[in-house]
Amino acid sequence: MKKVESTKVAVFGASGYTGEELVRLLLRHPQAELVAVTSRQYAGKTVAEIFPRAGSYAVARRLQFTDAAPEKIGKEAEVAFLALPHGVAVEFAGPLLEAGARVIDLSADFRIKDPATYREFYAHEHAAPNLLNDAVYGLPEIYRDKISGARLVACPGCYPTSVLLPLIPLLREKFIEPADIIANSLSGVSGAGRKAEIDYLFVECNESVRPYGVPKHRHLAEIEQELSIAAGTAVTIQFTPHLIPVNRGILTTLYLKPTTTGRIDLAFDTAYANAPFVRLLGEEKLPDTKNVVGTNVIEIAWRHDPRTGRLIVMSAEDNLVKGASGQAIQCFNLMCGYEETAGLI
């Protein structure tokens, strides 16, 4: 792909935490030119008014939210980011692609290849199954080449990113039992979005920790799809998310059964030798969300337990960056032939 100096981008549905983070990352990206930001709620207001932390950018003080249609914006923007709810994003993708834009979707709408699985987990029919074949799962460390050439990228969910990056190399190398995987995840409250619900009030979350979505969280659909591909066999896992009182960060602890005495460190080293955002902590250090919050990095550490024979693998990421908007930018960089780290360090 020919390298270009800059690319015109638009963000649809930029009113939540993911959208805000995406807009801020795009504003500081040296090769992204933000030409449109949509939000019905904020139409007519400038980006700087709604996102004060973006206020140092001249573009943010000038650019107004719009509720213009994708058909129109898709003619100007070369790449469109969808930070819309699932079930809504799907309605925007088609018109944007037809208008000539490439699409990076941060919702769940194009992550699941099988419409039946989508229906099972999201409780309604997929609205554009014809586009599913074009969609590439936006995990750059795994699908770097496909993403480069994609016109429609489905960015992974925050939990899936934290589960898949540690597990895929181990499953590919057949170092662990695919039938015996447990993922225990802890997420900051921004993962719930900017929704006015009692459950997410400060007083309800502060000095509180609680599991939720037990035992069948929606993110299982994409996690198991990708693990099955890596394992070459159908994989079903146990996954329990918990809400903890931090703004940002996901910590995932994986309980695994090794099949081999093979070198875990080599499996990870090989898989992520060229992955600028995977930080392998090995058997010495342990991950901490505060070491990755505000960055696009995922930390991965592991331990063998000689007492139980199990392998414990742990990961830490920022749910809004590596788990959402930063990963979307990483995909954008690949799609445009930019440095993979452009705008992200």
Added chain:
Amino acid sequence: MKKVESTKVAVFGASGYTGEELVRLLLRHPQAELVAVTSRQYAGKTVAEIFPRAGSYAVARRLQFTDAAPEKIGKEAEVAFLALPHGVAVEFAGPLLEAGARVIDLSADFRIKDPATYREFYAHEHAAPNLLNDAVYGLPEIYRDKISGARLVACPGCYPTSVLLPLIPLLREKFIEPADIIANSLSGVSGAGRKAEIDYLFVECNESVRPYGVPKHRHLAEIEQELSIAAGTAVTIQFTPHLIPVNRGILTTLYLKPTTTGRIDLAFDTAYANAPFVRLLGEEKLPDTKNVVGTNVIEIAWRHDPRTGRLIVMSAEDNLVKGASGQAIQCFNLMCGYEETAGLI
């Protein structure tokens, strides 16, 4: 007043943070017998279901929320606590008093003696001005005797309690200039109530501090009323509340001009010699909300600044206890002739 072994009590509108704290305090009160708890939203559910932390009390596992009318409940309950929004509480007080119950109102409805002031600050006409004469301002350290005999007690707001207890002795003794009082207050988020609003989401409050209600917060009405009484002259003060990321606690810092070199410590010692919940820290220690949270105590400390000539007085309290429900119980104890500290330590 003849001491009785126990008193039947009811709580109206017990669905918020203040109501929950009140119910919990009443459940552990050795002389309060909780006979009714109302909430339209929770009618039919037990107290223990809605307030799990109260679940160790047999009464909480049995007693169900009701939406019965005050006319009915007022016949059984001897004392009714109103944890209703202002403008609503006023509608319940009359029928309860008529039914023979004494009323302890935690809303603002009966705090302001002058209906015109009420209208100015609360933007509507007072609905029962005829009851205002009966209402006693429920600050036990100041109005102990009146509260004992009252049939209608208007419990102070959380901020007013933190401002009035440090200031009233100084104004009564004419130790400070009444025309030059500044109160800077910091409050935990429970002060905003259990409302599903974006502003009070965890992510919006955590890692944030902000002023609000500048320069004319509603609590000024009652603060200035009571300060004027203490000073014997009309007092207008500067008051700025701020929201800080704690569940509970108010810290107020008062900037004052002394009129005298009089002994501040003696003024406080004298005023609060028999006040079991006022902890005078003097000139050595400084208050900290964590030392009072979960208790009915207010801490008060002070410093003279020889460089500026000002007197700095600081107070700390739990906004839900001494600033609301604990203080209501303290009034209840006085009204029933119980130990002032009953159920509160």
Added chain:
Amino acid sequence: MKKVESTKVAVFGASGYTGEELVRLLLRHPQAELVAVTSRQYAGKTVAEIFPRAGSYAVARRLQFTDAAPEKIGKEAEVAFLALPHGVAVEFAGPLLEAGARVIDLSADFRIKDPATYREFYAHEHAAPNLLNDAVYGLPEIYRDKISGARLVACPGCYPTSVLLPLIPLLREKFIEPADIIANSLSGVSGAGRKAEIDYLFVECNESVRPYGVPKHRHLAEIEQELSIAAGTAVTIQFTPHLIPVNRGILTTLYLKPTTTGRIDLAFDTAYANAPFVRLLGEEKLPDTKNVVGTNVIEIAWRHDPRTGRLIVMSAEDNLVKGASGQAIQCFNLMCGYEETAGLI
């Protein structure tokens, strides 16, 4: 055992978070008379000076910390609580028992029946193996009768309490595979004690979550001892603690393999029918530490996952109350023949 009106108690090493909570609980206990509180660091200061939140109790304003020897205090106190570090508590127990006091130890010193296991996990020889036979593991829901008659009680650790109460009934009924147990635990920072270490600074813990002690935390010694007793076979488990930014609270998520389609609810209902502090949430609700913080309650919920065949059991407790000081009081109540809930609700 003959019921007495009150019991003289002493607390040794009351300077940390556990000691503070214990002192506060004893001050409000209707049948405990606190006669001595020791701390080398605070000797000569009153309890109220060091623990302001206890300041409403007359005893706290009068009683001074002492560094008197256990030989002396053991003559006055009928029951001595040890809130000392492990390795230190053991030195106090002998002299206290000899002086005639009964001892409730909150350290790890008497939890492990096998001195070799103690050495393996605590890295030094046990200093009083002769006392181990007398020690009763202080988990009232499991050892109610033995505790009643004990002269030396070893209170469980905070994590063990959260793991054992959900697991013991299931192992006893042989409802789960003893060889396939994973415990993922999250703890508030008070669990680390009041130690001036960089790792526990506000800025290091706030907006952070991290695993630690992987894979062999000391608490495994007592957890596996008690699980083995319940299962009737040697049990080795996987246990991973994590530090989360709350002051108090432990949330444990257990991943289990059922052996049966037996009624989990009946197993729990039967085991805890008379346990006033076990709140069974069943398959409908999920635990939340905020529902138990400040109480002696442990919440337990469970879910079968038809997709994986696993059983997920979750518990929530306050690490300083049910996980330490509250449980010690519960043991005290049993030892003295008081209501099990005395001073705890």
Added chain:
Amino acid sequence: MKKVESTKVAVFGASGYTGEELVRLLLRHPQAELVAVTSRQYAGKTVAEIFPRAGSYAVARRLQFTDAAPEKIGKEAEVAFLALPHGVAVEFAGPLLEAGARVIDLSADFRIKDPATYREFYAHEHAAPNLLNDAVYGLPEIYRDKISGARLVACPGCYPTSVLLPLIPLLREKFIEPADIIANSLSGVSGAGRKAEIDYLFVECNESVRPYGVPKHRHLAEIEQELSIAAGTAVTIQFTPHLIPVNRGILTTLYLKPTTTGRIDLAFDTAYANAPFVRLLGEEKLPDTKNVVGTNVIEIAWRHDPRTGRLIVMSAEDNLVKGASGQAIQCFNLMCGYEETAGLI
């Protein structure tokens, strides 16, 4: 000054929060080349090991902390940043200047022009009074030109920045009474540094708010020095700092007496027309630390109170960025002739 493509910089004493933030900002600065980072404690370790969040920068993975002497480093580095404690920084400045480096000091050592004032507030003699004349107070919005040509810049304290930027324009225009200024400030815990002290433990700060340093905090020395210059008369103010449970952020509320009905908005607009990091919120909005944390922006808002005649001015900043390291970079940009915002947006 001739514009150069890049400047070699060194950071001394980079082990605390300020040093870490400074290093991260320098790593992403397009024109700063980090050639040395000193820390006795971390000597031999890479920057990436100690500051994981900086780990995405190749330089951070390569550059090791050193304990080399300033004489040596000052020959390579063109600009040296001192993130050392006060009283230590002063010992490094002389050798660095002699070696030819320009010095940007983040400690208090060169902020106070009068050695007697320094002695009064810092309790020891100034160790290099001969350098005081060369030192420029590093508040770019006020001393832009002097900073550009300085060889020794004394960066303001975090509180002083939050107090001075709102007040200086008002004092210069004589819009407020210089004798009647009250500053109430709230600071996040990172302001206390990375010190292993009980007072700053998570459990001691979380769910707590407290005043400290009442009534004579050290920052008063520089605040009053700069206010006196602006007012053209000696100014003494009231200043009360408070500790609040956030990692970062300072919120200052100023209580002022206007001398005029002059246009406050014009005073601010004029003063900060060319200040890229001052965000004037006017009389409509209120500041919130979450809007500035992680940025070099200071927000300023104001309100006239017709009831009291006072003017309330409020500011919000990130204590580690605009209050320390970001401001140091801003000075660096001016000194090197770079864009004032280089590396800061």
